[in-house]
Amino acid sequence: MITITRKLEFDAGHRIPDHRSQCRNLHGHRYVLEITLAGEVSRESGASDNGMVMDFADVKALANEHLVSVWDHAFLVYEGDTAVRNFLETMPDHKTVVFDRVPTVENLAAAAFDKLSSVFDTHYGHDLRLVRLRLYETPNCWSEVTA
Numbered sequence: 001m002i003t004i005t006r007k008l009e010f011d012a013g014h015r016i017p018d019h020r021s022q023c024r025n026l027h028g029h030r031y032v033l034e035i036t037l038a039g040e041v042s043r044e045s046g047a048s049d050n051g052m053v054m055d056f057a058d059v060k061a062l063a064n065e066h067l068v069s070v071w072d073h074a075f076l077v078y079e080g081d082t083a084v085r086n087f088l089e090t091m092p093d094h095k096t097v098v099f100d101r102v103p104t105v106e107n108l109a110a111a112a113f114d115k116l117s118s119v120f121d122t123h124y125g126h127d128l129r130l131v132r133l134r135l136y137e138t139p140n141c142w143s144e145v146t147a
Contacts, residue, residue, distance in 0.1 A: 002040070003036050003132075005035065005036040005132075006034070006035050008068050010030075011030055011072060012029065012031060012071050012072065015084060016103070017078060017081045031071075031137060032139075033068065035120075035130065037129065040053070041053055063116060067112055067116060074095040075096050078098075078101065079100055085098070105137040105142065109135040109144065112133055133145045
C-alpha cells in the first residue's frame with residue numbers, strides 16, 4: 001500500500017456556544033483540509049491514472065463536490081444553537097450548514113472523515129481507502145482522524 005495526500009482550503013464561520021472564551025462569538029477560519037488515501041498503484045497500461053494510487057485532480061474534484069463546496073463560505077452551526085440559527089434564517093439564501101454536534105474542529109474533522117470515507121471507499125478501485133483526515137482550524141491548531 002502507498003499513501004497520497006491532497007490539501008484543500010476553504011473559509012467558513014462558526015461559533016462554540018458554550019466556550020468560556022472568544023470562540024463563543026461568531027467568527028471564521030481559513031480551514032485547511034488534508035486528505036490521505038491509501039491504495040495500490042494502478043498498473044493499467046494506457047489508463048490516465050497509470051502509476052498512481054489516484055489522480056490528485058480526482059481527489060480534489062470529489063472532495064470539492066461532496067464537502068468543500070458545501071462548507072466553503074458557509075456558516076457551520078450546531079442545531080442546538082437556536083439563537084444563531086434563528087438569526088441566520090433572517091438572511092435570505094444564506095449558506096448555512098447545520099450539524100448535530102457543536103462545530104469544533106474535532107467534530108468537523110469527524111464529520112468530514114465520515115462523509116469522505118464513504119465517497120472514496122465506494123467510488124474507486126485499487127483497494128483505495130481514506131486513512132487519515134487532518135483539518136486545520138488555524139496554522140497551529142488541527143484535529144486528525146485516522147482509520
